[in-house]
Amino acid sequence: MDPSRSCHFGKIEGNGHIEIAATLLLILVLAPFAGSLVAICIPAHKGTASAWLSGCIALFCLATSAGLYPIVAANKVLRYNVDWLPEFGLNFTLRMDGFAWMFASLVTAIGLLVVIYARYYMSANDPVPRFFALFLAFMGAMLGVVLSGNLILLAIFWELTSIISFLLIGYWHHNANARDGARMALTVTGTGGLCMFVGLMLIGHIVGSYDLDAVLSSGDMIRNDPLYTTVLILILLGALTKSAQFPFHFWLPHAMAAPTPVSAYLHSATLVKAGVFLLIRLWPVMAGTDQWFWIVGLAGLSTLLLGAYFAIFQQDLKGLLAYSTISHLGLITVLLSLGSPLAAVAAIFHTMNHATFKASLFMAAGIIDHETGTRDMRKLSGLFKYMPITATLAMVASASMAGVPLLNGFLSKEMFFAEAIETHKYNLLDTITPYVATLAGMFAVTYSLRFIYSVFFGPPPQDLPKTPHEPPHWMLVPIYFLVFSCLVVGVIPAWTIGPFLHTAVQSVLGDATPVYSLAVWHGWNLPLFMSLIALVGGVGLFFIMRPYLATSIEGPPFFRRLEGQRIFERVLVTLSWKWARSIEMRAGTRRLQPQMRVLVAVAIVAGTVTLLSQGFKPANIVLRNIDPAFALLWLVGMVCAIGAAYQAKFHRLAALVLLGGAGLVTCVTFVWLSAPDLAATQLLVEIVTTVLILLGLRWLPKRIEDPDDPEMMTISTRLRRLRDLATAVFAGFGMMLISYTVMSREMPETISSYFLERAYREGGGTNVVNVILVDFRGFDTLGEIAVLCIVALTVFALLLRFRPATESLEAPEQQRVQNAFDDDHPDRKKGDSIAEYLLVPSVIMRWMFPVIGMLAAFLFFRGHDLPGGGFAAGIAMSIAFILQYMAGGTRWVEERLRIHPLRWMAIGLLVATATGLGSWVFGYPFLTSHAQYASLPILGKIPLASAILFDLGVFSLVLGATVLILIALAHQSVRAPRAQIRAAAKLAAKENT
Amino acid sequence: MELVLSAGIGVLTASGVWLLFRPRTYQVIIGLSLLSYAVNLFIFGMGRLRVNAPPVLEPGGAGGLLTHTDPIPQALVLTAIVIGFAMTALFLVVLLASRGFTGTDHVDGRE
Structure with a gap:
């Protein structure tokens, strides 16, 4: 007879096939999680089976997502809604528009490629099913983030990505670097996620709904709210930590201790893009203000420049790629900070391009590591002879990273330069943006060239742990595909990526969608000159720095001392060890008695303060209507209780008998006051309890000291006892007053009448x-x-x-x-x-x-x-x-x-x-x-x-x-x-x- | 009636709290039992004290608070009694185990 929990599916506008399509959204999010559960049950030696399973799931998700394209291309928004806790505005809402579709396709497509790659990358000695189980779960969480139609749901999936990425980065948990990197990633992104959660709740508070559609349509309300700055800072803390923006960038290079497929997936298309995703998602409602411009712009610009600069000085291949990722994420962030629709288009476009070339570069780095046994650029050289295919693919991808014409990276970088020149706000930051952009572009050329030159050219390698050769064919297939798309998009953008980009852009910008051109050739203009300066300058810089880089230690000069990791660890140690311990030393105790005293004291104070502040007036004590028999009964009861308290230390049996006496008085009270059920239960339980304690008595020690020896009692003991006695008497007196006051009042109307009326009629x-x-x-x-x-x-x-x-x-x-x-x-x-x-x-x-x-x-x-x-x-x-x-x-x-x-x-x-x-x-x-x-x-x-x-x-x-x-x-x-x-x-x- | 019962609740609470502060585990277990009587009676008292009121309905009829006892505090206390027994049992066993391991019946496991 519990009130039923209604669970109905929300109405979906339109006809039947849209309803089915909406259900597909649910399947799209749930399928990876289901696959993950299956994969975790596969025995450790059957790695191939789990790879096949993951591949099938990823392919299925990709196909589902592709099948939904016609609906989002028609500018419709797919919604799937299940009421969860509608009273709190918390519903399980999935929502897909063009932008979410683009991200979902990116996540599933690159997921599929990474699965193929990982199948050959992972060693048979690793627990491969665990890898794929985590991988699938991560894919599901990421799909959940991009498809959430409710802010709270988004926060939940967001936290899930943090937690699963922690497990993925720490996959080789026997390796201390992996453990540290995983913990750092979790701490930074998790803390940011909590801030973001608060920010999202504040948005819900401002808008009055957590529904994404409602939020997206109340941009003015959010921007004009007095809480706007607070909300902005909180949400940016979430997005910027996730996207490894300065000054939170330091976790990303340490996350490179993960297996390379994890890096290829997490740090190209998914985890770090979640921050960018959130920024773009909320761009229409949050961007355009001065606060947004300064905070996002400053973070993005410094990340863009510092990331590119640091990347030049890395000796680890994956470290270089990590800093390059940081820098490219900075580029996207700068674009978003500008607040112009054209810049937003460029940001979305660059998000896609970066995912394709960076995923292929990570895979190439993994192949080099796999086939040579090292990722150190000081040891690697002249590999072109040994692995020409890998080398060619890596060259095309890193040319795209450097922004060489006829590749996709060039197009979005041109759009970036064009936007950087435009004046958006009259201030210093806006003025320096084009110069910083050109400089960062130059650095990008330098590190891209370094990646290729030091690995594939030069004299044949010496003392490599393994003899290098081409990897298995299927390990190259994902890279073929990615590099091919870099090329195709770079040469004929309007025919390939054009429609998809347009769908995504339109769903974010709506009516504000600007006119933009995806042409490769825009004529001789300023952005092209900037690109040329960056190219020539970058090549020159590389050849100047080559002798230094060939032998230098890891990390940029001067900055390598200022390591984020060390600061992070010092803060952690201070917070969670030094301060925590000093607080524990001062305020904590492992002894039970002081804890009990604090507990009771807090209860008494809380009760007293609440009662007095609410105007508690004790009822007048009336000495009428006292049944002498009842009074006599309770006289016995009280004597029993006090006697039990007095005897419990040295006369355990006597105390038990007295306790039983108090219990019997309670039992008779229940009979007296018309509660026969209670009396019966109390009596029976009393018997069982007594037997139980009797059984335990024999295992207790004999008395060790004389009970009433006055010599044994020091003054402090006496004082302590006196204090305890005072507390006990106060507590007892208080309980007496409260219960007397309540019991002597009229009974208000309660839900008891409901039960009394319906017990027979409905309960029989x-x-x-x-x-x-x-x-x-x-x-x-x-x-x-x-x-x-x-x-x-x-x-x-x-x-x-x-x-x-x-x-x-x-x-x-x-x-x-x-x-x-x-x-x-x-x-x-x-x-x-x-x-x-x-x-x-x-x-x-x-x-x-x-x-x-x-x-x-x-x-x-x-x-x-x-x-x-x-x-x-x-x-x-x-x-x-x-x-x-x-x-x-x-x-x-x-x-x-x-x-x-x-x-x-x-x-x-x-x-x-x-x-x-x-x-x-x-x-x-x-x-x-x-x-x-x-x-x-x-x-x-x-x-x-x-x-x-x-x-x-x-x-x-x-x-x-x-x-x-x-x-x-x-x-x-x-x-x-x-x-x-x-x-x-x-x-x-x-x-x- | 009310005065007597509330005095009883008060004395049970005071004895229980006093024992809660004592150093021997056995004292604490007796104290908790006394406290649970006090709490049960307190909850029961929230339905007001009624002498000779029918606790069960006439077959086919419906009751009201004017004629019948309040069933909710009774239902709450009934399960509380059973759970209280379980708690006493658990605590007794923890007490015995701690005594077996540490050789003392002091609440801190050492004198």
Whole structure:
């Protein structure tokens, strides 16, 4: 009878095939995750199978995405929506427009190529299925980021990419560099992601919706909001850390410890592009302001220049590519900072171009590493003779990276130069942009040339770990494809990439889409001259620097001391080690008592402050209407409580008896105040608890000090006790005041009336308490019996490893006296006295078994209508078992009865859950109950609600759990003698040797 | 009625809190049990104290708060009693295990 959770699919405008297409979006996002789950189950030696699986998934996703193109090309937006928590504006919305389509295709296409490449790159010694499982999961997360139609969903997928990239970068976790690089990437991008999350929530707060469409249509509202700057900074922290922009760029070079396919995928088309994606996605609503121009522009421009400059001085091939990636991401960021639609077009275009040439270059670097055993450019040279195909492909790709005409990199770089010259704002940053751009272009030519020249030309290589040769054919296929697209796009852009780019641009810019030309030749203009200067200058710079670079150490001069990594690590150590430890030293304690005092003090202060600030007035204490019998009862109760508190240290048994007294008073109170269900349960639990603690008593140590010796008490001890006493009295007095005040007020209207009215009509039972437990709030009860189950298992597991203290090992005094008596009398066997002891009570206890069983059945069946129910019946039945243990001893019982409490618990949980699931079969929500009465012989009319099945599960579980806990504890007395025998044998063996 | 019961709740709380601060594990376990009585009675009391009110409905009828006891605090307390037992059992076993490992029944595992 839980209110049903409605789950309907959102309306999708248009006709049937668009609805199917929208469902395809869901499949597109879920397929990689499903594939990842399958891949992780493939055994480690079947790497090829996992590669095939990943290839098929990537191909499927690519095909799906391609199939959706006609819809987005018609400028339609595909939406798939499932209400998740609509009250909080949180829906599972997937949304695909032209721009998201472009990214989805990039992610799946390059994913497919990387899978083919990785199949041959990964060594058979690596756990290959794990690689592909993570790879697929990453692809799914990335698709989720680009296809999210809800900001919160976007943040979730964003975090997923951070976490999975952490696992991918740290794939070779035996390597310390990989571990450090992975941790750094996670810390930087994860922190940024959290900032972004806050920023996105603020956007949701400003717009009033997390839906992407709603956000995209409220640009003015966001830009004019007083929170705009805060939002901007938070979101930029997310995007700039992810896209490795200055000053957060330092994690990317360290992430190069990942396997090369990971770098080729994460650092060309996906992970680092997620930041750019977010910037472009939110460009229409956030860009154009001065704050945006300065922050984004400054970060982008410094990244563009520094990245290119640092790249020149790298000796590691992948390090060079990493810094070049940073620089190119900076280029895109600068374009976005300008705030002009043409610049945004160039940014989108360059995002695609960079992905193609950079992925192919990473793959080439991986091949060189794979076939020569090193990535150090000081060792590599003259490889052209050994691997001409790889060399040719790498040359074309790096020419594209350098911006050589007739390649795709040239086109977007020309657009960048053209935009850099334009004046967007009258300030210094805008003025220096063209110069910085040309300089960075020059550096790009230098490092691209260096990449090619030092690896493929020059004298034949010396002392390489392996003899270089061409890689397997299929390892080159992905590079063929990528380099081919660099060429084709570079030569005939308008016919190849044109329509796709236009679709993407239109979906971002809408009506603001500018007129742009994708022609290769724009005539002799300023951007072309800038390109020429960059080309000539870059080549010249390379030849000037060549002698220095051939032997120099890693990293640029001067800047190599200013390493981001070292600063990062110092901050981490200070924060998470030095400061944390000093706080712990000052404010922390490992002792329980001070912690308890703080806990209670905080509770008291929180309660008092809340009550007083809300105007709490204690009710007047009226000494009327006091039932003397009730007062006498509670006089006994209070004496019991105080006595238990007083005696608990040295007279444990007395304290236990007094505790039981307080429990009985509680029980009588329940009877008195019309709560028979509670009274029955309380009484039964009281019995079980007492038995349990009695069982535990013998394992506790004997008293070690004199209770009332005044010599033992120092003044500080007395003061501490006085403080504790004052706290306790204050807490007790406070509770008394609060409860008296509440209880003497009128009862307000509560949901109780709802249950009272409907218990019979809808739940089919007259015992409202039981109907609430097994029907209205059945889900809560299911949770509670699960907790009970867990506790019983924990107790069982803890006792399995239990080793009693040595001084508790020997038999209890009474047993020793009885055994000594048997030994002294020749006519008696050992154990006779124990068997004869309490003979009459034990016979009675044995006979009680069927009686108590009957009582439990009685309690169980009447439960729905009269006081009783599964809880009470389960505990009653467990008492019947304990009595058998008490009467006959553990061995006697277990020779005669097979007791499987674990099975009972399992059956109980299964029955309760299955009852809940059963209602699904009839199309009702989980745990809907059906009520009917049936006439049975002898028992008469009993309610046959399906809730009774649920209650049966409760009964079985409570019985199993209680019996398991008690038996596990009782068994220790059987194990202890065994341990004693073992210890004696060990001692004897030691003496013999 | 109300005054007596709230005094009882107060005394149970005070005894429980006092024991919570003590150094022996056994004292803490008794203290927690006393506290759980106090809390259970407190929750029960939130439904107000009713003497001789019917806790179950007439077959076929519906009840109201004017004529019947409040079922919600009772349902809450009923499960709380059982969970309280589980908690006592778990704590007792942890106590025993800690005593077995460290040789002492001090809450910190050392004197």
